[in-house]
Amino acid sequence: MLAVTIVSAWLLAGPSMTDDVSWRDGPQVSYVVVLAIIGVSWLIGLDAIDTRDHHIVGHGVLEYRRLVDATIAVFAFTVAVAFFLGMEISRLLLAVIFPVGLILLLVSRWIWRQWLRGRQRRGDYTHRSVIIGERSKVKHVAQQIRRSKDSGYTIVGVITDGVPSEGMPQLEVLGDIRSADKALDAANIDALIIVGSDDMDPETMRRLGYAVADRDIQMIMAPALTDVAGPRLHSRPVAGLPLVHVDFPRMEGSSRFLKRVFDLIGSAGLLLLFSPVFLVTAIAIKIDGPGKVFYHQERIGRGGRTFGMRKFRSMVANADDQLASLLDLQGSSETPLFKVSDDPRITKIGRFLRKHSIDELPQLINVLRGEMSLVGPRPQRAAEVALYDDIALRRLAVKPGMSGLWQVSGRSTLSWEETIRLDLYYVENWSLTQDVVILFRTIRAVVAPGASAH
Numbered sequence: 001m002l003a004v005t006i007v008s009a010w011l012l013a014g015p016s017m018t019d020d021v022s023w024r025d026g027p028q029v030s031y032v033v034v035l036a037i038i039g040v041s042w043l044i045g046l047d048a049i050d051t052r053d054h055h056i057v058g059h060g061v062l063e064y065r066r067l068v069d070a071t072i073a074v075f076a077f078t079v080a081v082a083f084f085l086g087m088e089i090s091r092l093l094l095a096v097i098f099p100v101g102l103i104l105l106l107v108s109r110w111i112w113r114q115w116l117r118g119r120q121r122r123g124d125y126t127h128r129s130v131i132i133g134e135r136s137k138v139k140h141v142a143q144q145i146r147r148s149k150d151s152g153y154t155i156v157g158v159i160t161d162g163v164p165s166e167g168m169p170q171l172e173v174l175g176d177i178r179s180a181d182k183a184l185d186a187a188n189i190d191a192l193i194i195v196g197s198d199d200m201d202p203e204t205m206r207r208l209g210y211a212v213a214d215r216d217i218q219m220i221m222a223p224a225l226t227d228v229a230g231p232r233l234h235s236r237p238v239a240g241l242p243l244v245h246v247d248f249p250r251m252e253g254s255s256r257f258l259k260r261v262f263d264l265i266g267s268a269g270l271l272l273l274f275s276p277v278f279l280v281t282a283i284a285i286k287i288d289g290p291g292k293v294f295y296h297q298e299r300i301g302r303g304g305r306t307f308g309m310r311k312f313r314s315m316v317a318n319a320d321d322q323l324a325s326l327l328d329l330q331g332s333s334e335t336p337l338f339k340v341s342d343d344p345r346i347t348k349i350g351r352f353l354r355k356h357s358i359d360e361l362p363q364l365i366n367v368l369r370g371e372m373s374l375v376g377p378r379p380q381r382a383a384e385v386a387l388y389d390d391i392a393l394r395r396l397a398v399k400p401g402m403s404g405l406w407q408v409s410g411r412s413t414l415s416w417e418e419t420i421r422l423d424l425y426y427v428e429n430w431s432l433t434q435d436v437v438i439l440f441r442t443i444r445a446v447v448a449p450g451a452s453a454h
Contacts, residue, residue, distance in 0.1 A: 001108050005101035006039045009093060024086050034089065038078060038097065045074040046105075058116050058152065061433040064106055068433065071102045110440075117150040126152050127218065130187055132159040132180060132208075133195035141195050141222050142171055153191065159183050177204070181211050191218035258432055259373065266374050266439075267367035274361055281312055281358055288349040291317040294362060299379035302399045307371040309379055310362035314350030357446045363402045375435040376401025377423040395423050398430065408441035 010032065046052075049070040056062045075098045082089050119125050129145075131138045138158045145151050157172040159180050175183035177200060184192070192212050194200070200208070212219045223244060237243070282293045295313040298306050346354065353359040366372040372379065379400035388395075406422040426434070 001104040002039050002042050002101055005097060005104055006035045009097050009100075010035055031090075031093075035097075038074075041077065042071070042074045042101070045070040045077075049073070058113050061431060061437055063109060064437065065431070065433045067105050067109065068102065071098055071105070074098075120150045120152060123154065126154045127190040128156050128188065129153045129191040129193050129220075130157050130159060130174060130183070130189050131155060131193045131195060131222075132177065133200065135160050137195040137222075139171070141193065153193075156189060157183075157187060180208060184211060184215060184217065189217060191220055193220045193222050195222045255430070259430075259435070260370070262432060262435065263367050263370075263373050267364045271364045271368070274364075277358065277361065281353065281361075284349050285313055285347075288347050289316075298382065299400065300382055300385045300396065301371055301379060302396060304385070304396055306382070307366065307379075309372070310365055312353055312359040312362060314347060314353045314359045315345040316347060357442075360402055367402065371399070373399040373401045375403055375426075375438050377404050377426065378407065391424070392420050394427055395420070397427050403438060403442040405438060408438055408445050 046067070049066045050056075051063065051066045051070055053066075056066070075094070078094065081087070082094075116125060131141055133141075138160045142155050142158065145153050145155055155171070157174040159175050159177060160173060161176045174187055192208075194205075194208070209219060285291075285293050291313055293313060295311045295315075296308045297311070299309040301307045350359070363372055367374055376399050377395040385396075404423060405426045406419045409422055
């Protein structure tokens with residue numbers, strides 16, 4: 001990708017650059033050499049920040065964040081060198097090369113990741129793994145890993161104590177903790193995931209570590225922490241103990257300011273871009289039947305504050321009056337996710353609008369006003385929030401969003417438990433890079449909504 005960037009820049013801009021790069025008391029250097037040096041420096045920067053670390057490639061946003069950090073560092077280094085040496089170098093060339101190169105790097109990594117995901121769903125390029133530890137912990141970790149078809153790990157069995165079939169369907173128990181060595185020999189695995197047990201004292205752990213090392217197997221520790229992103233975890237050896245420090249999420253100060261600027265620029269640009277869609281949609285709603293074009297509903301925002309959320313009307317005029325009876329009919333009135341399956345209130349044009357999320361576009365105004373964000377947990381009604389438990393209330397720690405992690409991970413097919421898990425993951429691990437990734441995934445979900453959208 002960097003070669004494509006550098007060569008393309010030279011082919012496009014080279015003919016207009018007849019002068020060489022020079023500086024005071026220094027030799028004249030052709031632009032070909034300068035571009036080659038920038039390319040090599042870029043490669044060194046990508047390697048220095050470990051953008052190809054096998055622990056992060058293909059998972060999460062840290063890989064993308066390191067690409068951005070490396071590119072910014074090389075750009076700053078190039079500008080600093082040019083400034084201090086007084087080099088007469090084309091600023092326009094630098095202003096084009098680095099953004100274009102970064103976009104190509106991000107897109108290429110994303111394409112390779114999609115290829116990898118597809119192969120992993122078919123069982124290729126995965127680590128055959130065994131989980132060892134206490135039964136309840138083993139079951140929890142196995143369920144979490146198996147929930148994600150593209151995690152990169154295939155659970156082939158567990159090593160634990162107790163009755164093999166008790167509460168652990170589809171998990172083959174290979175042996176107990178005391179005979180772990182024999183179980184490792186019997187199983188052809190790549191990784192051993194340790195979740196801990198009262199029977200696994202330091203001496204047992206030491207022997208297990210030796211056994212894993214002798215068999216050239218990866219040793220992975222799975223602490224009792226759920227949905228904590230990698231950047232929040234920091235390991236530090238203290239007195240021979242690998243202590244794991246967990247940072248608390250904080251969206252204050254610069255982080256909140258950065259997100260707000262991102263929302264302002266994004267919502268203003270999208271409103272301008274989609275203004276023709278607003279006009280066409282309004283006309284279609286009016287033609288489809290009587291009623292207002294826009295629909296306003298009170299929703300709960302950050303910190304429990306109420307605001308009026310805007311949408312294009314996709315239901316009949318008296319839709320809210322029918323909601324309670326429809327929820328009672330399908331038996332979901334006690335669940336804080338008021339979704340009606342095969343909703344009879346939706347109009348003909350409304351089904352198309354909802355399937356492609358066009359009905360959500362007026363919420364760009366809410367984003368511009370600061371009531372919502374482009375990305376965040378979806379805002380819910382007061383009646384839904386009243387059903388929250390203490391854990392679910394963490395959703396209100398950030399502004400609600402037009403799109404969110406659960407919208408791009410299954411939409412209407414997800415249960416409330418799965419929805420809240422994804423929303424809390426977003427709240428606990430927010431980053432601007434993650435917001436950008438979710439927005440790109442949102443575009444894909446809107447263009448090709450699939451069966452989960454209704």
